[in-house]
Amino acid sequence: MWTGQIRLPFPSFGYLFVLVLLVGNEVWAQQPCTSIPALKSQAVSSIFGSEQERMLGDIEAQFVEQNYLVLHDDESAAHLNTVARRIFSQLPSEQMRVRIILIDTQEPESFSVGPERIYLARKMIRLLKNDDELAGLLGHELGHILTHQNAIMVSALFHEILRVNSVSDRKDISEKFTRLLDSIDGNKKMLWKASQVMERQEAIDQYEADRVAIFASAAAGFSAQAFLDLFERSAGTNGRTRNLMTDIFAATSSDERRLREIKKTLMQLPKPCREIAVASSKEFRTWQAAILSNSDQAAQ
Ligand SMILES: [Zn+2]
Numbered sequence: 001m002w003t004g005q006i007r008l009p010f011p012s013f014g015y016l017f018v019l020v021l022l023v024g025n026e027v028w029a030q031q032p033c034t035s036i037p038a039l040k041s042q043a044v045s046s047i048f049g050s051e052q053e054r055m056l057g058d059i060e061a062q063f064v065e066q067n068y069l070v071l072h073d074d075e076s077a078a079h080l081n082t083v084a085r086r087i088f089s090q091l092p093s094e095q096m097r098v099r100i101i102l103i104d105t106q107e108p109e110s111f112s113v114g115p116e117r118i119y120l121a122r123k124m125i126r127l128l129k130n131d132d133e134l135a136g137l138l139g140h141e142l143g144h145i146l147t148h149q150n151a152i153m154v155s156a157l158f159h160e161i162l163r164v165n166s167v168s169d170r171k172d173i174s175e176k177f178t179r180l181l182d183s184i185d186g187n188k189k190m191l192w193k194a195s196q197v198m199e200r201q202e203a204i205d206q207y208e209a210d211r212v213a214i215f216a217s218a219a220a221g222f223s224a225q226a227f228l229d230l231f232e233r234s235a236g237t238n239g240r241t242r243n244l245m246t247d248i249f250a251a252t253s254s255d256e257r258r259l260r261e262i263k264k265t266l267m268q269l270p271k272p273c274r275e276i277a278v279a280s281s282k283e284f285r286t287w288q289a290a291i292l293s294n295s296d297q298a299a300q
Pocket residue numbers: 001002003140144205206209
C-alpha cells in the first residue's frame with residue numbers, strides 16, 4: 001500500500017532480490033535495463049495456499065468494495081492498462097490476473113488486496129505527474145502482491161488475534177476473516193495488538209515493494225527516479241535523510257528511512273538505467289484529466 005491507510009494486507013522479510021546480492025555493479029553495467037533481480041518466492045509465514053490466497057483476496061475485496069466507492073470508467077482503462085502491461089510484463093505475474101480498480105477515498109491511496117487486485121484512488125491519480133510515476137506506483141503494488149504480503153499479514157493476524165494457525169475452504173476463511181474484524185472492532189486492546197502486528201511487518205514490506213517498483217520501472221523503460229519524486233512529494237519528506245547514526249541515536253520517521261532505502265536501491269541500478277528521463281506524455285495528461293473530471297462515473 002502506498003500510504004498505509006488500509007492495512008489488511010502484508011508481511012515481511014525474505015524474498016531478497018537475489019541477483020542484486022550476487023551480481024555486482026560491473027555485471028549490471030554490461031546489461032541493458034531489461035533484466036531485473038529475481039524475486040525469491042516464500043511461503044514460510046503464510047498459512048494460505050495459492051488457491052486459499054485467491055479466496056482471501058475475493059473476501060477482502062468484498063469488504064473493500066462495501067466501504068469504498070468503485071468507479072467504472074472503461075474509456076480511461078485503455079491508457080492505464082498500457083502502462084500496467086509494460087510494468088507487469090517485467091515481472092512473473094502473467095499467470096495472475098491482476099486487475100486495477102479505481103476507487104474514491106478520502107486520502108490519496110493505493111493498495112493491493114490478495115493476488116489479483118490493485119486499488120487505485122482518484123486522489124492518488126491526482127498526485128501523479130507522469131506515466132513514469134504511475135508505472136512506479138503500479139510496480140510498488142505489484143511488489144506487495146508478488147511477495148504474498150497480504151496473505152502473510154493476515155496469517156500473522158489470525159495467529160495473534162484469533163490463535164488460528166490453519167484455514168480450509170472459502171467458508172472457513174470468510175468466517176475467520178469476519179471474526180478477525182469483529183474482534184478488532186471496538187476492542188481497544190485487540191486493535192492495539194493488531195496494529196502492532198501490522199506495523200512490525202509493514203516497514204519491511206514497503207522496502208520490498210519499493211525495490212520492485214524501482215527495478216521494474218527501469219526494466220520497462222520508465223524513469224525510476226520518478227518513483228522517488230512521487231514518494232518525496234506524497235510522503236512530504238522533502239528530500240531529508242539521516243545517516244545510520246541518527247537512526248540509532250534518534251528516532252526517525254519511517255518515511256525518512258524508507259526514502260533512504262529508495263535512494264540506495266536507485267544507486268544499485270546501472271547508471272544508464274538510473275538516468276532514463278521522464279517522458280512527457282500528452283496521453284498521460286489527457287487520461288488524468290478525464291479521470292479527475294468525470295463526475296458521472298457510475299458507482300456501485
Ligand atoms: Zn506499499
